[in-house]
Amino acid sequence: MDTRRLGYFVRVVDVGNITRAADSLHITQSALSQHISALEHDVKTRLLERTGRGVVATASGRSLYRYAQGILRLEKAARIDLRAGGDTPAGLVTVGLASYSMAPGLAVPLLRAVRERYPNIQLQLIQNLTVVMSQAVLLGQVDMALIYDPGYVKGVVFEHVLEEDFCLISSARLPPVTSRGDTITLKEASRLGFILPSEVHTVRRITDAAFHAAGLHCSVVAEIEPGMVLRDAVVSGLGVTVLPLTATRAHFAPDEVRAYRFADCRLHTAMSLCTPEVQPLSEAAALVADLLRTLIRDQPGTAGRREPPPTSSYTIKDTVPRMPNSDLP
Template identity: 35%
Template sequence: MDIRRLQAFVKIIDLGSISRAADLLNIAQPALSQQLAALESAFRQKLVIRSKSGVTPTIAGSVLYRHVQILSKQFDRAMVEITQGAGPLVGKVSVGLSPYSAGSTLSVELLRRIREELPGIVLHLTESFDDIYSELVMTGRLDMAVIHGSGPMKGVSFTPLMKEEFFLLAPEALAIPHDGENTVQLADITEIPLLVPPKHNFVRKAIDMAFMRKGLEPNIVAEIEALTTLQGAIQEGIGSTILPWSVASRIAVEGQSRIYALRNPVISENVSLCIPELVPETEASVAVRERLIELARAMASSRNWPGTQAST
């Protein structure tokens, strides 16, 4: 059993093609096919299904893929710690930060702290709508992720960081019924055009659930994932959005957009740190995790984020 052969199997699954994997790995396609056949012989299981559209893993192949991700990551960490000889606090620690959540707001401060306090660690930060972070954490492709939700979920564990309320961010010129404290009732915004994340996003799920429970239908006119596009669309008066304060306050522009508190009901969601249950943590990832939890709870406890409560 060769680690390179196992890593090649992962590349085949990632690319969905033996030929593309062979090109990327600079290996002849017949040789790579032979390596795959040797793995299937060793495990006595069919690992992939070949079709005209490409290669997909079988159930056994999916199990092997998950374990190889873990083994490969541990091997890479061992190489870094042994060759650099600088103790355990070296190497790369990967952190997923869910877009449209407080996690994305923490990224710069987390990076600053790690550079100042743990200079031997290379911090890998990622924000993506397309990836399911809990799955990436479960398979070891990410060391941890800040996501909406609090579990439980098999294969990962959750540490609650905060609970954050959602606010309406609307164009300044839009006439919205509100009281003297900038508070808006959900029933009063059913007609305004809304710009929201796609359906698989936790923020969108919370928005849809709030409207559904009140028997209301939101006027969703677009699904937007890029914050810069969302900011510009609100400034242009194209629509409004519903976001946690940590995100809404980042893209609000004085004189062009305005933040309102939402009531009846209050829309809120838990933000948690997700780590794997089966992948052992390194001392480096533990150090990053501890600082991330401390930073998130400190920011949530400050008065800079209205409607946000730190978890204990």
């Protein structure tokens, strides 16, 4: 299978239009169409279908697209590694970071550490993919991913690195949402409008499960995936959200929001470093994984380190009353 044609195919799917894809690749439309036809002949199936606005991938095309991303990434990593030569660690390392978590807050520190210690390693940080992060690891689209632990997934390993407790987050521009101080009950929260990610996201599933277990309804006024959009919406007072305190510190300035622990249940999940089960990490990827583990251990509030006093906007009691059997998966 010609990797150049795979790259052309991925570009067409990303752009959704053969003419625009050809322009971005600096080849003619007819030449690009010939490459796509040759690829379809090679795999013996139709990969694209035309629509009124351009082209979209068929079911077979979507499947090939996922594998092609991993193949092209490995080819790029090999070229970088071979060009570097010598004994200096080198290569392309791709790290997936779960949205609505503490993971994006580690992006710049990780990039800085890699640049300082391993300048020949090219780091690629990814948040948004067409598949879930654990599947991206399995397909070879990323080397590793720092994600909420989804439970058993065949073909990948989850290394527990951190326990995350969720808080209700509201805008500091509005009056406090409860008279209870820095805690809130699920019943009180059920009267509020929530801005959350879609139903497939771990944050949403945990939030919905807590309300359902209490016989209450979580009123979702908007579903938002991009983190910055959610941030701006919450700060503007358009709704409340649920986030780990570590993610709140990463996304919001201390005076922008108020954080409340749940008084009658504990919403929590594990953060895990996801890696392939069978395929070993490259030397470069293993070094990046070690740096990531170190950065996580050095985060305020993690094991082995005392958390510094929080700012006034994040003042939350250390002890949270818990109901029997209130832990959610």
